[in-house]
Amino acid sequence: MLQQVPTVATTTPQPPLGSTRELAGFLAGLVPEAVPPAAIDAAKVMVLDLLGCMLGAMRTPEVAMAAGVMEALGGTPDCTAIGFRFRTSCQNAAYLNGVTSHVIELDDTHRDSITHVGSPVIPAALAMAERGGASGLEFLMSVVVGYEACLRVANAVQPSHWRRGFLSMGTCGTFGAAAASAHLLRLDADRLADALGLAGIQAGGLNSSIYGEGDMGKRLCPGHAAGTGIVSALLAERGFTGSRNIFEQRKGFCESFADDYDISRITADLGKVWEVTRTSLKPYSCCRYNHAAIDGMLDIMQAEAITAGDIAGITVRTYDIAVTNRPHRVQPHTLFDAKMSIPFSLAVAARKGALAEHDFTEDLLADTSLQDFAGQVRVEADAAMSAAFPREWPAEVQVALRDGRGFSRLVPYPKGEPEAPMTQAEVETKFRDLAHVAITPDAANQVIALVNGLDRATGVASLMAAITKGLRN
Known part of the structure; x- marks a missing residue:
């Protein structure tokens, strides 16, 4: 009689996750307890600062024209057109608010990645939070997630990306907006990877305006990124698939948008370094x-x-x-x-x-x-x-x-960098200085208090209402 040899269960070795899936897995599983208070506090600062940039741009011709187009387009009135009394669709609101946030050149900047990050990420997160009724903390979490996605990808391709003529707020900002939106939709890792893949297919943003005759085109980059990121996440939610290795694949984002890149930077020190805390504010209204x-x-x-x-x-x-x-x-x-x-x-x-x-x-x-x-x-x-x-x-x-x-x-470090930060008082003074263009002083103070308390708020509706009710005209 032949002796039976016991079988040993074997498993096929799984290949290591690519950068896209690793980043998606980390972000999809992110919970407030895993995020340090400093990152949440930084997100509040970035939100207040960008709201000021939007309100301070209300008298510019760029904003008037963009708002006219979006109001004419209409759409389901889910979300606030910040600085105006009309509401529009989630995508249109994010697009308009993204454009508005960059017009006066005072929005935040991330040094290593050469990126204006708040202007694509925060408008997308605000619109999705307002549409879905997310809590204030969930909104702030989505901002943290969006900054991580945008800036880690930008870190990997810069400065070659810039030298080739791309604006990372438009290209990498699309990933940030998609990730922020995906967080608020509670997408799992696979669906978040799909959203990143779809965002990458649509990423775009040229730096040509700087070399022309001072045209307005540069302002569209964060608006396009914000709106496109939202659509990418909503499509992924319904099962629309995207390339789940969009960063590292042949003819993927990194290879197509940079001559030199370091993909390892996308996932380096995940959960240890939070890019929102490494983002700077601008005290001066210029580049x-x-x-x-x-x-x-x-x-x-x-x-x-x-x-x-x-x-x-x-x-x-x-x-x-x-x-x-x-x-x-x-x-x-x-x-x-x-x-x-x-x-x-x-x-x-x-x-x-x-x-x-x-x-x-x-x-x-x-x-x-x-x-x-x-x-x-x-x-x-x-x-x-x-x-x-x-x-x-x-x-x-x-x-x-x-x-x-x-x-x-x-x-070595201009004012506003993490090494030479603006104080909370300076941040609030900047906000009031900008906001007075569009809202009353009492409304400005109310907005500051609401943003500072977002982590304890039931949602962003009160914040949006305070801005709209406080409009001067």
């Missing part, structure tokens, strides 16, 4: 590349008690992208053009001693004295600073005075 130079010049002017008229010339040494990826016009065509120019931004800051949104007005464009000042500013690339970018966004400012004296400042 973030200009901020370190402005900090340095204003510090010199204040410390030495000098005026714009005392200055004979300024040399700014900074990283090469800030130098070569801008026309830096001394005679800008539009306010957008002016805000992209280091020389002209320095001229306005030197005259006004600050650079808030109300300091940038149309009449300044034709001001020959500002043009003359800007003409005395030289912007040069520094090899060491270029090598440190995007880990650092520094600038050295050298100011030569008419009396022969000279002063210099090296600014």
Whole structure:
């Protein structure tokens, strides 16, 4: 009789998860208890800051035109068009609010990934939370999730992505908006991976506006990302499949959108490093590349008690992208053009001693004295600073005075970076300064209190109602 040999159960080794599935699995399983309070607090700050950016843009022609289009399109009135009295569909609201949030160039920035992240992620999260009746904490969680998805992908492809001419708020922002929406829909890991795949198929955003004549096109990037992210998640919820290895596959996102990339950065330190806490705020209403130079010049002017008229010339040494990826016009065509120019931004800051949104007005464009000042500013690339970018966004400012004296400042981290943060009081002051364009002071104070208490709120409806009821017209 043959002896029976006991069988041993065997399992086929499973291949390791790709970056897309690993990220989706982590985000799909994220619960509030796994997120540090600092990340939730940072999400509140980003929400308040972006609401201010939206409200501060209410008098701009870009917002008027975009709102006119969305109101005419109509749609199921599920969500608030922030700053207006009409409601529209979830996708349209996210699109409009995304456009509005980026118009005045004051929205948040993530240094390593060269990304305006709040403008695509928060409008999508707000619209989906309002539509679905999510709690305030769930909304904040979706913001954290969206920042993680957007910024980790952007970390992997930058700075090559930028050098190829893409704006990551439009491309990677689509992933962030999709992930935030998927969180509020409570999609599982597979469906979230589908949503990311669908978002990647639709990702887009060129940086061409910066090199043109100051056109308005750049403002559409976060709106498109916010709306597309929502649709991607809603399709995935119904079973519409997307590429579940969109980041790492051949002809996938990373290979198609960057010459050099590091896919490992998408999943590095998951659950240990929270990208929302590494995101900076902008105190000045202009391109973030200009901020370190402005900090340095204003510090010199204040410390030495000098005026714009005392200055004979300024040399700014900074990283090469800030130098070569801008026309830096001394005679800008539009306010957008002016805000992209280091020389002209320095001229306005030197005259006004600050650079808030109300300091940038149309009449300044034709001001020959500002043009003359800007003409005395030289912007040069520094090899060491270029090598440190995007880990650092520094600038050295050298100011030569008419009396022969000279002063210099090296600014390694401009105001608003995690290493040089704005205080809560400064954040709230910025919000009030911007919000007064659209809402009353009492409404602004109410919005601040509601945002600060979002983690204990039953939803975002009260926040949206406070903004709408507080509108000046």
